[in-house]
Amino acid sequence: MLKSRPIDWDAAYAGRADRMRASEIRELLKLLEQPDIISFAGGIPDPELFPTSAISDAYTATLTGPSGTRSLQYSVSEGYPPLRRWIVGLMARLGVSCGIDNIVITSGSQQGLDFLGKLLLSAGDTALVAAPTYLGALHAFNPYEPRYDVLRINELDRVNEIDAVQVRYRHAAAAATSRLALAYVVPDFANPTGDTLSEATRLRLLDLVAGLGVPLIEDAAYSALRFEGEPIRPCLALDIERCGHIDRSRVIYCGTFSKTISPGLRVGWVCAAHDLVQKLVLTKQAGDLHSATLNQVVMHQVAEAVYDQQVRTIVAVYAKRRDAMLAALARHMPDGVSWTRPQGGMFIWITLPASLDGAELLAASVAEERVAFVPGGAFFVDGSGRNTMRLSYSLQSESGIEEGIRRLGRLIARFISQSAPGSRATASPGRA
Amino acid sequence: MLKSRPIDWDAAYAGRADRMRASEIRELLKLLEQPDIISFAGGIPDPELFPTSAISDAYTATLTGPSGTRSLQYSVSEGYPPLRRWIVGLMARLGVSCGIDNIVITSGSQQGLDFLGKLLLSAGDTALVAAPTYLGALHAFNPYEPRYDVLRINELDRVNEIDAVQVRYRHAAAAATSRLALAYVVPDFANPTGDTLSEATRLRLLDLVAGLGVPLIEDAAYSALRFEGEPIRPCLALDIERCGHIDRSRVIYCGTFSKTISPGLRVGWVCAAHDLVQKLVLTKQAGDLHSATLNQVVMHQVAEAVYDQQVRTIVAVYAKRRDAMLAALARHMPDGVSWTRPQGGMFIWITLPASLDGAELLAASVAEERVAFVPGGAFFVDGSGRNTMRLSYSLQSESGIEEGIRRLGRLIARFISQSAPGSRATASPGRA
Numbered sequence: 001m002l003k004s005r006p007i008d009w010d011a012a013y014a015g016r017a018d019r020m021r022a023s024e025i026r027e028l029l030k031l032l033e034q035p036d037i038i039s040f041a042g043g044i045p046d047p048e049l050f051p052t053s054a055i056s057d058a059y060t061a062t063l064t065g066p067s068g069t070r071s072l073q074y075s076v077s078e079g080y081p082p083l084r085r086w087i088v089g090l091m092a093r094l095g096v097s098c099g100i101d102n103i104v105i106t107s108g109s110q111q112g113l114d115f116l117g118k119l120l121l122s123a124g125d126t127a128l129v130a131a132p133t134y135l136g137a138l139h140a141f142n143p144y145e146p147r148y149d150v151l152r153i154n155e156l157d158r159v160n161e162i163d164a165v166q167v168r169y170r171h172a173a174a175a176a177t178s179r180l181a182l183a184y185v186v187p188d189f190a191n192p193t194g195d196t197l198s199e200a201t202r203l204r205l206l207d208l209v210a211g212l213g214v215p216l217i218e219d220a221a222y223s224a225l226r227f228e229g230e231p232i233r234p235c236l237a238l239d240i241e242r243c244g245h246i247d248r249s250r251v252i253y254c255g256t257f258s259k260t261i262s263p264g265l266r267v268g269w270v271c272a273a274h275d276l277v278q279k280l281v282l283t284k285q286a287g288d289l290h291s292a293t294l295n296q297v298v299m300h301q302v303a304e305a306v307y308d309q310q311v312r313t314i315v316a317v318y319a320k321r322r323d324a325m326l327a328a329l330a331r332h333m334p335d336g337v338s339w340t341r342p343q344g345g346m347f348i349w350i351t352l353p354a355s356l357d358g359a360e361l362l363a364a365s366v367a368e369e370r371v372a373f374v375p376g377g378a379f380f381v382d383g384s385g386r387n388t389m390r391l392s393y394s395l396q397s398e399s400g401i402e403e404g405i406r407r408l409g410r411l412i413a414r415f416i417s418q419s420a421p422g423s424r425a426t427a428s429p430g431r432a
Numbered sequence: 433m434l435k436s437r438p439i440d441w442d443a444a445y446a447g448r449a450d451r452m453r454a455s456e457i458r459e460l461l462k463l464l465e466q467p468d469i470i471s472f473a474g475g476i477p478d479p480e481l482f483p484t485s486a487i488s489d490a491y492t493a494t495l496t497g498p499s500g501t502r503s504l505q506y507s508v509s510e511g512y513p514p515l516r517r518w519i520v521g522l523m524a525r526l527g528v529s530c531g532i533d534n535i536v537i538t539s540g541s542q543q544g545l546d547f548l549g550k551l552l553l554s555a556g557d558t559a560l561v562a563a564p565t566y567l568g569a570l571h572a573f574n575p576y577e578p579r580y581d582v583l584r585i586n587e588l589d590r591v592n593e594i595d596a597v598q599v600r601y602r603h604a605a606a607a608a609t610s611r612l613a614l615a616y617v618v619p620d621f622a623n624p625t626g627d628t629l630s631e632a633t634r635l636r637l638l639d640l641v642a643g644l645g646v647p648l649i650e651d652a653a654y655s656a657l658r659f660e661g662e663p664i665r666p667c668l669a670l671d672i673e674r675c676g677h678i679d680r681s682r683v684i685y686c687g688t689f690s691k692t693i694s695p696g697l698r699v700g701w702v703c704a705a706h707d708l709v710q711k712l713v714l715t716k717q718a719g720d721l722h723s724a725t726l727n728q729v730v731m732h733q734v735a736e737a738v739y740d741q742q743v744r745t746i747v748a749v750y751a752k753r754r755d756a757m758l759a760a761l762a763r764h765m766p767d768g769v770s771w772t773r774p775q776g777g778m779f780i781w782i783t784l785p786a787s788l789d790g791a792e793l794l795a796a797s798v799a800e801e802r803v804a805f806v807p808g809g810a811f812f813v814d815g816s817g818r819n820t821m822r823l824s825y826s827l828q829s830e831s832g833i834e835e836g837i838r839r840l841g842r843l844i845a846r847f848i849s850q851s852a853p854g855s856r857a858t859a860s861p862g863r864a
Contacts, residue, residue: 005642006680009707012647014554014576014613020714047501055504056495063488069479072487072694107539111720118575122446123555139718143550144446181446210437215444248438262504264725275441282452286571288543292724293696 016123019142023135023378038404039372040391043191043346049314050262051306058301062294071294077285079105079269080296086303087255087269094223095237096253098246102271104280107291109221109256109268113140115283116182116217116252119276121146125181126173132349132379132388134191134219137184147178148381153185153197156204166211183209183216187235188223189345192379192390196343202235206242206251215250215276222345224260224311227319229343236271247273259346260311261302265295318346324398325391325405332409334416346394349376351387352412355419358389361412369407448555451574455567455810470836471804472823475623475778481746482694483738490733494726503726509717511537511701512728518735519687519701526655527669528685530678534703536712539723541653541688541700545572547715548614548649548684551708553578557613558605564781564811564820566623566651569616579610580813585617585629588636598643615641615648619667620655621777624811624822628775634667638674641682647708650685654777656692656743659751661775668703679705691778692743693734697727750778756830757823757837764841766848771823778826781808783819784844787851790821793844801839 062071078084084103091098106112113136121127123145129137131150138148149172159165173180185205187197197205209216218235236251243249249272256268270280284290325348329339336353352358358375365371376388393401494503510516516535523530538544545568553559555577561569563582570580581604591597605612617637619629629637641648650667668683675681681704688700702712716722757780761771768785784790790807797803808820825833 005645006675007645007647007682007705009705009711011645012552012613013711014550014552014557016554017551017711020551020711020718022710022714044506047505050501050504052495052500052504056492056500059491059495060488063484063491068484068488069482072482072484072696073479074476074690074695107720107724110718114719118446119449119452120444120446122448125446136718136721143715143718181444213437213439213443215439243438250439258506263506263721264504266720266722266724273439273441278454279441279445279449279452282454283575286452286542286568286575287546288539288698288720289568289695290698292539292698292727295724295727 016143016145019145023139037366037370037372038396038400038407040393040396040404041372041374042395043374043390043392044395045259045263045314046317046395049317051302051310054302054306055262055298058298058305059294061301062297067297071297073293075290075293075296077104077281077290079103079291080293080300083267083296083300083303084269086300087271090307091253091271095233096240096246096271098271101274102246102277104270104277104284105291105296106268106270106284107266107288108258108263109219109254110136110140111287112254112268112270113137113217113219115280115287116254116270117141117144117146118283119279120182120215122179122181124176124178126176126178127181128169128183128214129381130185130190131382132192132376132385133184133381134186135379137219138381146181147176149173150382151183151185153201153205156208157201162204162207162211166208169212180212180214182214183212184219185216185235186219186221188220188232189225189342189347191222191345192347192374192376193349194340194342194345194347195349196232199232199238202232202238206235206239209250215252218251218253220253220255222259225315225318225346226344227315227322247275249273252276257299257303260307260314261299265292265299267291267295267299315344318394321393321396321398321401322348324401325393328402328405329409332406334409334413336416337412346392348391348393350389350391352389353416353419354387356412356415357386359386361389361415364415365408365411369411371404371407371411373408448575448577451577455571469798469802469804470828470832470839472825472828472836473804473806474827475806475822475824476827477691477695477746478749478827481749483734483742486734486738487694487730490730490737491726493733494729499729503729505725507722507725507728509536509713509722511535511723512725512732515699515728515732515735516701518732519703522739523685523703527665528672528678528703530703533706534678534709536702536709536716537723537728538700538702538716539698539720540690540695541651541686542568542572543719544686544700544702545569545649545651547712547719548686548702549573549576549578550715551711552614552647554611554613556608556610558608558610559613560601560615560646561813562617562622563814564624564808564817565616565813566618567811569651570813578613579608581605582814583615583617585633585637588640589630589633594636594639594643598640601644612644612646614646615644616651617648617667618651618653620652620664621657621774621779623654623777624779624806624808625781626772626774626777626779627781628664631664631670634664634670638667638671638683647682647684650683652685652687654691655687657747657750657778658776659747659754678703679707681705684708689731689735692739692746693731697724697731699723699727699731747776750826753825753828753830753833754780756833757825760834760837761841764838766841766845768848769844778824780823780825782821782823784821785848785851786819788844788847789818791818793821793847796847797840797843801843803836803839803843805840
């Protein structure tokens with residue numbers, strides 16, 4: 001028997017593991033799951049709104065019905081055909097004409113993002129992402145070792161010639177000897193900003209990605225949660241109109257039931273050209289064979305039974321909470337603080353005076369005011385955004401929102417006065 | 433608006449996508465799901481044996497109980513703590529002393545293999561795998577672009593000095609300017625051979641991987657399905673005995689409930705050193721956030737309630753089917769055909785005379801005899817094994833096994849007689 005030295009894991013890991021690090025924010029937030037904290041951090045659905053009895057009924061009906069044992073067996077990597085057909089119907093209502101072969105079921109849209117990173121990103125490739133953007137997309141892409149370039153979406157509406165913008169992205173990639181591989185957006189009620197891209201912006205974005213020759217990943221996680229205003233067609237629908245058929249489109253739509261029905265069942269989907277979907281099916285097969293058979297069967301039944309009603313229910317509640325937060329922000333935030341006014345989704349994005357730091361503010365906010373949120377810096381790939389923060393209203397009652405924003409406004413006002421020239425030295429050591 | 437050319441997906445895919453191709457065998461087998469086919473191809477559990485009512489009861493109890501809504505919510509990437517604690521108890525019974533921080537829940541052990549490939553394999557690294565080995569492991573590893581070297585496990589028992597074997601693997605990797613990254617084995621009732629490694633072989637394998645300085649992935653998918661003989665401790669247990677603590681061990685144990693309770697819920701686990709498990713949790717978070725919360729809660733309840741009884745039930749049935757298949761093989765196989773005698777699991781491995789080809793035989797078998805199996809060649813990374821085939825007895829009744837093997841024996845006898853010198857020209861065109 002040889003002497004057994006302990007393994008050196010750092011030497012054993014692949015290079016990409018360097019890019020897979022614990023999020024400090026997430027670790028911090030774990031510590032904040034205390035009942036006396038008013039948390040605007042989560043960004044997750046209110047479990048009180050889940051259609052629990054419809055879900056329970058569907059499990060019972062499935063497991064005690066004639067297909068009970070089959071729903072516990074292995075199933076195809078593409079996903080449960082009746083669920084995929086239901087999604088085809090949903091996509092049609094969104095203006096996307098497609099067939100069942102354009103749909104693959106994933107374990108939430110997060111898995112769609114991971115698989116798309118796997119399929120589209122080689123080490124050193126460039127991914128174009130907004131700044132700020134969804135942190136989970138960066139986590140999904142990071143193991144495939146891309147570099148990032150900031151997709152300046154607002155700029156698209158201001159320039160006359162999108163060709164010039166393309167050239168700039170091409171030059172930046174070429175200077176880094178990088179291949180432009182994909183663009184990623186959250187067009188509706190984005191995480192973290194709550195912003196929505198207008199149809200005109202979507203069309204210019206389609207011009208840009210067509211000119212660059214890259215696929216566009218459209219993360220539609222929050223799209224169903226529109227409180228007001230007219231729905232804007234998905235980028236995928238607009239692109240199909242331009243190119244004639246989904247199988248010719250470069251847009252990859254990631255959908256999910258996590259924000260509408262339940263995130264705990266882990267059922268999402270990707271809708272895209274058949275060529276890509278076939279590759280995703282192979283990725284799924286290699287990755288985890290298939291999503292839980294039973295959960296797909298149940299999700300199909302629940303979606304059939306309650307989807308529209310369920311969306312109406314949660315939209316009504318979240319809209320009131322957004323209203324409560326906007327009203328509280330107007331009442332309690334000091335001058336120099338601005339915020340977005342989302343038409344749907346779960347988030348409001350706060351911009352603080354440039355001298356303030358969201359991470360420092362969080363430490364003080366938890367210690368002194370028992371209010372939690374997510375500092376905005378982590379959502380930026382370019383190191384900017386330290387003076388921003390993300391607030392979610394989805395989990396708090398209207399009275400909790402009022403109280404939490406009141407405390408937060410008080411704290412921010414103190415920070416602003418302390419950060420005024422000459423007052424730095426008096427800053428509390430507690431927020432270091 | 434720019435002219436929108438259709439996207440060239442082949443140019444859009446990352447280099448690794450070349451390694452992600454549809455398995456011809458799997459595509460063929462899809463065509464074989466016809467009721468008049470006697471299939472030994474599957475290698476999946478018999479759904480009639482699922483503890484469906486226990487599972488149904490657990491869903492009802494969970495969803496109508498006080499934690500109903502929580503089981504539909506997002507949850508931690510590590511997995512549901514009570515389930516992880518239950519698995520700690522199971523591992524203890526297998527001789528593995530560990531804590532909850534050594535366990536991460538995955539969506540089946542397939543996802544464990546994907547994540548381990550992601551964490552441990554850089555492009556060009558060498559993975560040591562048996563030939564034949566589990567095809568799904570190769571599918572999981574392939575997107576990370578390893579090269580493979582054949583782990584000649586039987587050889588380990590025959591050599592005096594394992595150092596010499598190490599040197600050979602090191603030289604082979606160095607010659608390919610490759611880093612030796614991992615070794616992968618299925619020690620109990622392996623897919624596809626049904627073979628089990630003795631304790632002595634496991635110890636020599638541990639010597640080898642310790643000498644090479646690589647982690648050893650122990651795929652225990654079938655380990656619970658022992659029909660007879662004494663259980664052999666997992667490599668992980670043996671390694672902990674040598675190195676003193678799981679956190680010093682290089683063995684990574686992949687377990688699953690897919691072969692014992694139900695594959696359709698997609699619940700498995702990895703048990704390993706805390707350092708690696710932490711990295712796997714980050715991989716899980718980036719990959720799909722967490723496995724379905726509800727399914728983990730239910731799996732915990734079902735495991736608590738019926739695990740041991742369930743294992744006894746399925747082992748009794750599968751043992752009889754193995755007996756039936758071994759008896760039928762002895763009765764019906766012509767001279768020149770040999771097979772394994774598994775002590776558990778789902779597979780018997782057939783070696784045909786060298787002149788025969790399993791893939792050709794399958795085509796004829798389906799066309800002429802309506803019997804399906806998996807040709808063995810796909811399980812080999814070195815291109816050998818064309819004259820082999822995998823038979824699974826898990827899904828067939830004893831009478832179906834007798835009839836299927838009778839037909840297969842008849843066909844093989846004909847193939848052998850046709851492949852005799854001088855008779856090639858008379859071979860049926862049907863098996864081309």
